[in-house]
Structures are given as C-alpha cells and as structure tokens.
Amino acid sequence: MSKAPLPPLSLYIHIPWCVAKCPYCDFHSLAQRAPLPEGSYVRALLDDLEHSQEGLQGRAIDTIFFGGGTPSLFSGAAIADILEGVGRRAALGNDCEITLEANPGTIDSSRFQAFCEAGVTRLSLGVQSLHDPALRRLGRIHDARTAHEAMEAAAGAGFRSFNIDLMYGLPDQTTAEAEADVRAALAVDPPHLSLYELTIEAHTAFAHDPPTLPSEDERMAIEETVTQAAGDAGYDRYEVSAYARAGYRCAHNLNYWRFGDYLGLGAGAHSKLTDAQGVTRMARNADPAAYMADRGRIASRRRLARRELIFEFLLNALRLTEGFSQDLLRDRTGYDFTDLESLWAPAFARDLLGREGDRMHTTPLGRRFLDALLAEFLAATETMPAEAS
Ligand SMILES: C[S@@+](CC[C@H](N)C(=O)[O-])C[C@H]1O[C@@H](n2cnc3c(N)ncnc32)[C@H](O)[C@@H]1O
Ligand code: SF4
Structure with a gap:
C-alpha cells in the first residue's frame, strides 16, 4: 500500500447555509437566519487550508467543488477571494475544474457572471423538477419559471460546462411528468445531467411525515423512461446518476468514484487523505460558529x-x-x-x-x-x- 503512488487530490469547500431546509434533504445544511458571515467564513476556510498543508503531501489540487448547502448564496467577490487565497496556498493542476452548486431561487444572471469571472468553470444547478406542484411538494424556494430562467442564464454565462440536477420518483409523479422534466432540461443543452431517484433519508421531514411515492413498479418505469430519454439525446450514463456529453464528465466526482483523495474545508466537511502510513478520514466541526472561531476545527480523525x-x-x-x-x-x-x-x-x-x-x-x-x-x-x-x- 505504502509503495503505491499517492492518489490525485481534490478540494471540497462546504458552504452550509440555505434559504430554507428542504424536507427531503440530509446534507449538512442550515436555514439562514441572519446575514451570512461571509468575510469571517472566507478567512476561516483559508486559515484551515493554511493549517492543512500536511494533508496535501506536496500534491497539486486537480479539482475544486463548492458544495452545500447553497454556495450560490455567497457573492461573486467572496468566491473570488476564496479562489485567490487557495491559489496562494496550494498549487492548482492544469485546467483545474472548479464547480459551484447553485439553487435557482438564489441567483440572478449578474451573479452567474461574477462566479464565472471569479474562476468558476462549471455550474451545477439544483433544478429538481420543472413542474410547479412537484416543486411545492419538495418545499423548493423556486418555481418552474425561475428554474427555466436560471437554466437559460447558466447556459449563457460563459462557464466551460454546467450541470442540471433533477430528481425523479417524486410524490404522485407520473412517468409522463418525469419524462417532461428531462426533456425540458435537455432543451437548454446542458453538457452534464444528474438524475437522482428521490430517497427518503432518515432524520428528514419526509422521514417523519412520508409523502406518497409512486409504487416500486412505477418508479422502475420512471427510471427506465428518464434513462432512455437522456440516452436518446446522446448522453452517456457513466455513473448511476450521472450523464454527460463526450468530454464533459465531472472530474471532481470521478475522483471520488475512483477513490482519490480530497481535502474538505468548511463546517461539517469530510476529508479522505492518504500518506505513507495509510488512509485517514477526517470531519470538520459541523457548527459554523465553532468552525469560524477555530474551537477544535477538526472534530474527528480516524485511520481506516x-x-x-x-x-x-x-x-x-x-x-x-x-x-x-x-x-x-x-x-x-x-x-x-x-x-x-x-x-x-x-x-x-x-x-x-x-x-x-x-x-x-x-x-x-x-x-x-x-x-x-x-x-x-x-x-x-x-x-x-x-x-x-
Ligand atoms: C447538496 S444538494 C445541493 C444543491 C442545492 N443546494 C439545491 O438544492 O439546489 C445536491 C443534489 O442532491 C440531490 N438530492 C438531495 N437530497 C436528495 C434525496 N433525498 N434524494 C435524491 N436526491 C437528492 C438534489 O438533486 C440536489 O440538487
Ligand atoms: S437547498 Fe439543497 S442543500 Fe439546501 S436543504 Fe435544499 S436540497 Fe438541501
């Protein structure tokens, strides 16, 4: 094990806030209650990176991913500050893919432009559905018209690539509705598409008050239909939920699936890092205030x-x-x-x-x-x- 080359390294940056908590979501995200402490959080992220040099083991960072939560709540200036600070503390690989997750309810086209100018190369848009009753049932903060506008803005903003997230197998969803969602998303010609079957996760509002989902047979029929629609449009299903046009696979997620290394910065972020002794998993303190105050920033560390x-x-x-x-x-x-x-x-x-x-x-x-x-x-x-x- 110790003689193998070190795996490629990615950087994950967690932004834990959202406008509201969606009832199906078990990601580490908190409804925003006050103005976001952007400046303090940016400083904490960069300070954390400064103290994580050992984990890099001299490697360049091949990909960066701003995930959440809702990173699009941050301003273009804050994202630019983070990327500039990362560039001063670590070497970036050639053509470093830099993805940022965005919620259609939190953006306007000028913000997309600012993300692009800050260095983001790939936008990942959480559309989920383009059917208003489904969006309401999912507790989303945006409607279908706003999602359409965000997709158009993402397509026109100048990113090298963009992704659209859709979910299927939604409460009361028919096969025709799921297919219409995929076709509407494909109309803006996204280089990448993610199709997730809705999962009822423990400890979510949906787990406590479960919605009526389509039957297992119906969900299988929906899955077949959406997969076929993406395949017919020329997208390669290269992973369970990920579909891409040639040359547009997500390099960051590919590094996870190939069991590469990643350093996770931000409240609640997870890391997997290899050194000559083996592989260590780490989690950052999940409480943003404690994370920013550096009260035991690394909450857990375990050798696998x-x-x-x-x-x-x-x-x-x-x-x-x-x-x-x-x-x-x-x-x-x-x-x-x-x-x-x-x-x-x-x-x-x-x-x-x-x-x-x-x-x-x-x-x-x-x-x-x-x-x-x-x-x-x-x-x-x-x-x-x-x-x-
Ligand atoms: C971390 S979320 C970030 C996206 C962004 N916060 C938003 O919601 O617009 C990444 C994606 O995971 C998917 N997802 C989240 N919870 C899910 C669940 N319970 N079942 C299936 N997919 C889920 C959604 O498609 C979502 O866009
Ligand atoms: S906006 Fe995204 S991260 Fe936030 S609660 Fe909803 S699905 Fe989860």
Whole structure:
C-alpha cells in the first residue's frame, strides 16, 4: 500500500447555509437566519487550508467543488477571494475544474457572471423538477419559471460546462411528468445531467411525515423512461446518476468514484487523505460558529483498516459504468483481484459482476441491485482481519 503512488487530490469547500431546509434533504445544511458571515467564513476556510498543508503531501489540487448547502448564496467577490487565497496556498493542476452548486431561487444572471469571472468553470444547478406542484411538494424556494430562467442564464454565462440536477420518483409523479422534466432540461443543452431517484433519508421531514411515492413498479418505469430519454439525446450514463456529453464528465466526482483523495474545508466537511502510513478520514466541526472561531476545527480523525478501504473502494468504484481496473484496486487498497476471489465469487455466480480483461464492473443486473450487492460486500469485508491500511 505504502509503495503505491499517492492518489490525485481534490478540494471540497462546504458552504452550509440555505434559504430554507428542504424536507427531503440530509446534507449538512442550515436555514439562514441572519446575514451570512461571509468575510469571517472566507478567512476561516483559508486559515484551515493554511493549517492543512500536511494533508496535501506536496500534491497539486486537480479539482475544486463548492458544495452545500447553497454556495450560490455567497457573492461573486467572496468566491473570488476564496479562489485567490487557495491559489496562494496550494498549487492548482492544469485546467483545474472548479464547480459551484447553485439553487435557482438564489441567483440572478449578474451573479452567474461574477462566479464565472471569479474562476468558476462549471455550474451545477439544483433544478429538481420543472413542474410547479412537484416543486411545492419538495418545499423548493423556486418555481418552474425561475428554474427555466436560471437554466437559460447558466447556459449563457460563459462557464466551460454546467450541470442540471433533477430528481425523479417524486410524490404522485407520473412517468409522463418525469419524462417532461428531462426533456425540458435537455432543451437548454446542458453538457452534464444528474438524475437522482428521490430517497427518503432518515432524520428528514419526509422521514417523519412520508409523502406518497409512486409504487416500486412505477418508479422502475420512471427510471427506465428518464434513462432512455437522456440516452436518446446522446448522453452517456457513466455513473448511476450521472450523464454527460463526450468530454464533459465531472472530474471532481470521478475522483471520488475512483477513490482519490480530497481535502474538505468548511463546517461539517469530510476529508479522505492518504500518506505513507495509510488512509485517514477526517470531519470538520459541523457548527459554523465553532468552525469560524477555530474551537477544535477538526472534530474527528480516524485511520481506516484495510477491510474498510476495500469496502469503501467498492462503494465508490462500482457506481461507475466502467467499473475499475486491477491497477486502480491495487493502488488504492493494496489488494489484487486474485486476493479477493472469495469476495467476488458469489457475485459472479449470480451475474451481478462482470470482468473483461483487467477491468471489473457491475452487469446491468448488478447495477439494478447495487445496494443489495454492496450490503453483501459490507458483511463479507467485516469478517476480514482488522489490520491498519
Ligand atoms: C447538496 S444538494 C445541493 C444543491 C442545492 N443546494 C439545491 O438544492 O439546489 C445536491 C443534489 O442532491 C440531490 N438530492 C438531495 N437530497 C436528495 C434525496 N433525498 N434524494 C435524491 N436526491 C437528492 C438534489 O438533486 C440536489 O440538487
Ligand atoms: S437547498 Fe439543497 S442543500 Fe439546501 S436543504 Fe435544499 S436540497 Fe438541501
């Protein structure tokens, strides 16, 4: 493990505030109650980076992602200050992809322009649906007309790429409504599209007061229809929920799915960092006030055991349609395909996993039952010895 090259490094910057909390959302986000402490938060992020140099291990940052929460609540000037400060504290890779998540209810086209001028190369727009009753049911702060305007603005602002997030399998949604959402989003020709099936997450308002979702058969029909619509329009489904035109895959998320390293800055942000001793996971203090005051900025730090590494590797890499190569598995976990024969065998026998040359990937059946397959891998890896990574 220690002889493998260090994985590529990404930077994640968490902006934890939103205008309102959506009832389905379990991301670390807080409804904004007062003016945002932009200046203090920017200083805290840069101070955090200053003190995280050891985690970089001399590597350049290949991608940057402003996620949330709602990063588009920050001004163009604040995003410019962060990027300028990052550039003074770390080397950036060539053509560094810089993504920023935006909520259609928080922007106007001048703000998009300012993000672009600050250095953002890719905008990710959380549209969710273009059907007003569905947006109301999801507790969104914008309506379909505002979402249409935001999509047009994103397309015209000069970003190298932009993504549209849609959710499907929504309360009372019909197949025709889900298909109409995808077609309306495709009308602005986004280079990238993310299609997420609505999940009822524990500890959300939807978990406490569940909406009526389409039946399992209906949800499967909706999934088939939206996947087909994106495929017919020329988008490659390269990951469970991600579709892209040629040359526009999301480099930041690809680094997660290939089990690369990331340094997460900001309240509640998570990191995965490799050094000669192994892989460490860290979480920043989730409370923004404590994070800004630097009261124990790193809330937890844990070295992963090798069996955890294997499971986490599979959790990520099996989401990719192309799966993973023997070399990637060895570099990230220290194991060869042959070392883990007993882990794969039951999945091969049931046609859930396939292997071509030096690559392993899920079959169409395995993709459909990915959660169940991963649960089996978790149970199997938990019986392995708990040696350090
Ligand atoms: C961290 S959110 C950020 C986007 C931005 N805050 C917004 O909502 O406009 C990223 C995306 O995850 C998806 N998402 C969030 N919660 C989900 C859930 N419970 N089920 C499925 N997708 C979800 C949404 O499509 C959302 O745009
Ligand atoms: S705006 Fe986005 S991050 Fe905020 S609560 Fe809604 S889905 Fe979650």
